[in-house]
Amino acid sequence: MQLHFIAIGGSAMHNLALALHDKGYTITGSDDVIFEPSRSRLDAAGLLPEVEGWFPDKIDSSLDAVILGMHAKGDNPELARARELNLPVYSYPEFLYEQAKDKTRVVIGGSHGKTTITSMILHVMKYWNREVDFMVGAQLEGFDRMVRLTETNDFIVLEGDEYLSSALDPRPKFHLYRPNIALLSGIAWDHINVFKTFEAYTEQFRIFLDTIVPGGSITYNSEDAVLNTLVAEWDAPVRKFPYSTPEYRVVDGATLLETPEGELPLQVFGRHNLSNMAGAKWICQQMGVDEVDFYEAMGSFKGASKRLELLAKGSGNFIYKDFAHAPSKVSAAAAAVREQFPEHRIIACLELHTYSSLNHTFIEQYRDSLNGVDEAIVFYVPESLKVKGLQPIAPADIKKAFGRETLQVFTRTDALEKHLDDTPLQDTVLLLMSSGNYGGLDLEKLLSRVQ
Template sequence: MRIHFIAIGGSTMHNLALALHDKGYQVSGSDDVIFEPSKSRLQKAGILPEAFGWYPEKIVPELDAIVLGMHAKPDNPELLKAKELELPVFSYPEFLYQQSEHKTRVVIGGSHGKTTITSMILHVLNYWDKEVDYMVGAQLQGFDRMVHLTAENDFILLEGDEYLSSPIDPRPKFHLYKPNIALLSGIAWDHINVFPTFENYREQFEGFLQAIVPGGSITYNEEDAEVRDMVESLQAAVRKFPYKTPQYSLKDGKTYLETPEGPLPLHIFGKHNLSNLAGAKWICQQMGVDELEFYEAIASFKGASKRLEVLGQGNSSIAFKDFAHSPSKVAATTRAVREQFPDKKLIACLELHTYSSLNHTFLKEYRGSLDAADEALVFYVPESLEIKGLPAVLPDDIKSAFSNKGLKIFTSGTELETFLFGKEFEDSVLLFMSSGNYGGLNMKALADTLP
């Protein structure tokens, strides 16, 4: 097959392109900008576009399909040419479904935890040399690619994102996968630029459950009230498997999972990660891995990329970087670090990096999310709102929303850097939470100075 990618440089898009190239497809693509590591990976495979930009002449009748990425616009010249030629145009979730139509599709959904749960499952399957196809939203330790497709594997494991499928397809990605085996980890309002009310956001997860094929299964977090009520009221011919946070203990800064064979030391920590582990165990059992095999494999799992990564460590202090930025993730991550290091001072630094997080309506969702920290800092760039023509957010608005009297607000990367490099971090944990870079702050250099 000949496949052309419009916006080939995206994180998942370039991984899908590489997976199809490995599968023997003829792959081409275009993009107006491609960053690393996408650029080098595409170049090594010989499918990096010769020049950046959009070239309608690349769209020819001989193409079997077009895969359209979110980075493209609805009036993209290549897309318009494809429509003119009446070529089949797919979003990447549509194309993944087409590639997996005759496989057992395992889809991990939820506002939080889905990348970690997917990563745990892949780690366990890889440990036992069980081959599966997959698509995951983060680079995993021990895996070269985020997408792997074959003709022969029976299972495909998919991270089910609730965000839009493409610029011309407003359906959530996870509505398109039609899972045989599904998991729902939690529901906490997110993506308010697309889902302006919680009710609207919640409806997307109802659609996900309705998409499970008859006779399939839903594994769900019974400790999340929204999830529990939604699944238990589901009138569909599917099996229901609830899970909850397993018993665990802390000793000398180490988390131990209670198992039938006794306490099992883990690399990961935090109640939310133990809950994720419980969900992953149920899915692995449905994929042919028994409980004891799961425990043996999960002991060596060190976490998903960008999730509580250690930036640096001294004799008495440690620094973490986490991708958390939505309110529920910020609260869970902060509480997890507090629980893991009860005797150290916890300094939590959150960057409000997305336009959703700086929305006046949404800001109140952050109330109490940093309360587990001894010292809480919030960084944001007011000018980014001006550039977009959005309503201004003042430091007092943020203090009011978080309802944290000691909260420190920074609006300049230079000021934040001066403050942090001037602090004493003896017996401390420094926690950075963001999908951004705090205005260019060199977090690694700061972590390297920890005592």
Template structure:
């Protein structure tokens, strides 16, 4: 097949382009801005466009299809040319489904935990040398690319993102996958720029559950009230398997999982991660891995990239985390405090996404940083202006979080200076963001601390 990618630089788009090239397809692509690590990956695989920009001349009738990324606009000149020529235009989840129709599709959905659960499943399969195709939203140790597509694998494990598919395909991505086996981890309102109310957001997960193929399997977190409600209300003729957090305890800074084979030390920690592990265990069992083999493999799982990732074990201990939604922030703060109960926790959160900077949504962060000894919120007024949102005030943020002693900073320089001047012995730092605190290289800053 000859395929052209419009917006090839996206995190999933560039990974799909590489996966399809590895499968023997002829790939071209365009983008008006390509950043690392996508840029280097495309270059290494001979797929980096010679020039940035949109070039309608790249679109010709001899293409089998065009794959359109979310970064492009509806009036993209390459898209318009493809439509004029009557070419088939796919969003990337649509094309993933086309490539996996003959496979058992395992789809991991939920507002939080899906990257970690998908990563756990892939770690276990890789450990036991059971090849599967996959799509995951993080770089994993031992896996060259975040997407793998082959003709040979019977299973494909897909991280089921609920965000929109493309500028002309306004369905959530996970509505395309039609799972044989699905997992639903939790539901907490997110992406308010797309889903205007919680009810609209919740509806997407109801649709997801009802799209599981007849006779399929739903593994669901019964500790999440909304997930339990949706799972039990669904009349889809499927098998339903609830899961809950497995027994564990923390001893001398080490998390121990209670199993029938004895207490087992884990590399990961936090109640939300033990819950994720429980869900992953159920899925792996449905994929042919028994409990004993699962535990053997999962004991060496160190976590998905940027998910409670330890970047310093010295004094101070430092973690970075992709957490940005209220539920994820609260879970990450609680997890680190539980693991280090006798040390001062400095929890830093960057408000970076459209939702987090929205004055209506920000109240969802109520009590999210309560378990931290020191809470710090950083945001850029420039980012608020770029997103055309109402300016936020320090007082509004403190009120939303329910903490009068919250430190709110709006410049990179003030943020760095404040942390350097804390001078706390035996501290643990947690940096949470989907951004970079105005250009802060955390690893370098940790050295300075």
């Protein structure tokens, strides 16, 4: 097949392009900007566009299909040319389904934990040399790509994102995969720029349940009240497998999981990660891995990239980075670090990086999310709201929303950097939570202080 990618430089898009290139397809692509690591990876495979920009003359009748990335706008000139020629145009998830429709599709969804659960499943499969196709949203240790597609593997494991598919397709991505085996980890309002109410957001998960193939299964977190009710009220010819957080204890900074074979020391920690592990176990068992083998493999699981990732470790001090930005994720990450390091001072530094996070209505969802730490810091850039034409939000508004008078709010990177420079880190755990980079914070300088 000859395929053209509009917005080939995206994190997911370039991985799909590389996977299809490995499969023997002829791939071309365009983008108006391509960052690392996409640029180097595409270049190494000979797929990097010679010039950045959109070029309608790249689109001709020799193409079998065009794949449209989320980054591309509806008025993209290459898209206009493809429509003029009546070429098939697929969103990223639509084309993934075309590649997966003859396989057993395992789809991992939920507002939080889906990347980690998908990563756990893939780690177990790799540990036992079981070949599966996959698509996951984070770089995994031991995997050079985030997408693998073959003609031979029976299973494909897909991270089921609830965000929209493309500029032309407003359906959430996970509505398109039609799982044989599905998992939902929980429901906590997110993507409020698209789903204006919690009810509208929750409805997307009900629709997802309806896409499960008859005779399939749903594995779900029974400790999530909203999800538990949704599944209980849903009637379909599908098997239901509830899971909950397993028994564990923390001893001298180590998390020990209770298993039928005895206590298992883990390299990840936090109640949310133990819950994720329980869900992953159910899925792996449905894929043919028994409980004992699952636990053996999980003993060496170090976590997904940017999910409570240890950046630096000294003599009694640590710096962790977590991708957390939604309220439920912030609360879970802070609680996990507090439980793992009960004798340490915990400093949590959260960047409100997404426009949803800085919405006057939504920000109330963060109330009490940082109450378990010793020092709480929030960073945001007011100018970014002006760029989007959004209502300004003041530091006082943020303090009030979080419900913490001692919350420190910074709006300039240099001021945050000076504060962290002046803060002693002995017997301290610094938890950095952001999907951004704090406006260009010198992270290497900060890490060098941990000894």
